[in-house]
Amino acid sequence: MSNFFSKPYLQQNKDPKLEKFYPKQIMTADPAPNTIMGIPTIAVWVLGIFRFPFATQPLKIEETGKSLNVPVAILHGNSDKIVKPTEWVKPPFSQEKGAFFNIISTDKKIYFSLSNKEEKLTADHNQSVTNTTYYGDGFMENFGGDKDGPNAYNFEYIWPALKAVINRNVQPHQLEEDGFELKELEVVENEPIVSKSFWSFLNFG
Numbered sequence: 001m002s003n004f005f006s007k008p009y010l011q012q013n014k015d016p017k018l019e020k021f022y023p024k025q026i027m028t029a030d031p032a033p034n035t036i037m038g039i040p041t042i043a044v045w046v047l048g049i050f051r052f053p054f055a056t057q058p059l060k061i062e063e064t065g066k067s068l069n070v071p072v073a074i075l076h077g078n079s080d081k082i083v084k085p086t087e088w089v090k091p092p093f094s095q096e097k098g099a100f101f102n103i104i105s106t107d108k109k110i111y112f113s114l115s116n117k118e119e120k121l122t123a124d125h126n127q128s129v130t131n132t133t134y135y136g137d138g139f140m141e142n143f144g145g146d147k148d149g150p151n152a153y154n155f156e157y158i159w160p161a162l163k164a165v166i167n168r169n170v171q172p173h174q175l176e177e178d179g180f181e182l183k184e185l186e187v188v189e190n191e192p193i194v195s196k197s198f199w200s201f202l203n204f205g
Contacts, residue, residue, distance in 0.1 A: 006047040025071040027165055029128035029158055029171045030080060033099035034060040037143075038125070065102035072108040073172030074100065075158060075167075077123030078192050079115045082144050085192030092191075113157050114186045114193060121184065127153035150197040152184040 035054040036044050047055035078085055088110055089098040100110050113123040120137035124145030126132060132140040134146050159181055164170035164179040176189055 003145045013016045023070060024173060025165065025172050026068065027073040027075070027161065029075040029111065030077060030083065030125050031074060031085055032083045033062075033102075037087070052075075061102045063098045065099075066104055068108075069105050070101045070107075071172045072103055072135050073161070073175055074110040075125045075128070075161060076112050076114075077153075078112040078188070080124045080125045080144075081125075082125035085112055086194070089191055091194045093150055104164065107173045109175070111175065111189050112192045113153060116152075116184055116186070119152065119184045121152055123153065130154060136189050156181045156183055157187065201205065 017144070032038055036058045040056075044055050060103075074088065076083075076085055076088060087098065088100040090096045100108070113127060115121060115123045122145060126140065126144040128149060129144075129147055129148045132145070135143075137146040137148075159178045160181040161175050164175060166174055170179050171178070176187070180187055
């Protein structure tokens, strides 16, 4: 497994000794299209003062996606408020397509887990995280979502997908066939479920 930015870096800094680190496939949970998305503006400003590279020269999928020609899977949450699903895939009738389509691989897929109010499950930015209590629930509720331990998003969505790819050689872009163990959750592929309020805002209903 690898992230979106390692392969482009390795290709730009070619070294025969590093070729074994080139990713053969990529699966990532809740990523952002660039390295500063979701970070408060004031924090980016402070980091820029100290010349942190990811703040002064943020990596962007618009550029790194040009090198991603291996199988890719993104496991996102449909209720993510830090990196909204529409950052990756724009809704129908939009003039833009979304950041997902900057990835050149033809073997790619994006999945969106849905929230389940009856089970008190929210498909937020921290769905893949196991525990946020060390930061405090009040803080995390406003910064991706709070969790006090693994839940269905770990047991049914993230972890089974990881095991399927590593242990059973399931391709990342074919996880919908045999990669999840869904019981309390529902997962959709390729397009997020857009809220009614969004369509009302656009006067579609």
